[in-house]
């Protein structure tokens with residue numbers, strides 16, 4: 714695992730954007746794994762700048778989102794389908810037909826999750842998977858105790874995750890109880906992993922992920938099993954290493 718510690722959150726975004734840029738320049742039809750939440754925002758902003766100035770073209774690039782809430786209408790502003798369309802697909806000039814988000818409204822979740830796995834495999838697998846990290850060490854929505862071999866499936870959100878994400882909703886009650894997330898095994902299948910974290914609130918989770926034992930209690934520690942994982946941190950997020 715490569716760990717980079719940078720002076721500012723903007724630098725974290727720029728260096729992570731460099732990695733994605735080099736993957737896409739080498740392979741315009743590359744398959745990206747997309748994360749939501751605040752952590753990757755600086756990366757998307759930097760990638761959008763490069764698309765606007767013509768130094769990067771993502772029109773042929775394909776993508777799969779990590780996760781989605783269960784039960785939110787697609788046009789709810791906090792559904793990850795809406796977030797990905799608004800914050801990623803539009804600003805990055807991607808083709809919406811080439812970007813998939815798990816269907817959180819499916820009436821046959823088992824089939825939906827199996828199809829999502831199949832779609833990733835048919836696309837040739839994920840070239841570079843972007844990841845944030847929850848304060849409890851989750852990646853995607855793989856909460857503590859998630860199996861290290863898990864695949865895309867429905868999960869119950871941890872109370873802490875619902876509380877952390879309540880800032881995006883009018884109240885805690887509006888935060889869904891369940892989600893669909895790529896599994897830890899699915900994430901580990903990506904050819905390259907790029908985890909970004911900013912701020913002291915992530916320092917404990919980062920320390921467990923990078924230096925702790927590999928454990929389902931700290932799902933991000935699964936990155937230690939991957940041959941090509943990079944963790945990019947600002948100084949507060951790295952403060953307990």
Ligand code: GLP
Nearest residue numbers: 749750751752845846847853854
């Ligand atoms: C969210 C997402 C994760 C994200 C994490 C951290 O709930 N499902 O993919 O990485 O929690 O969020 P943030 O970056 O906003 O701190």
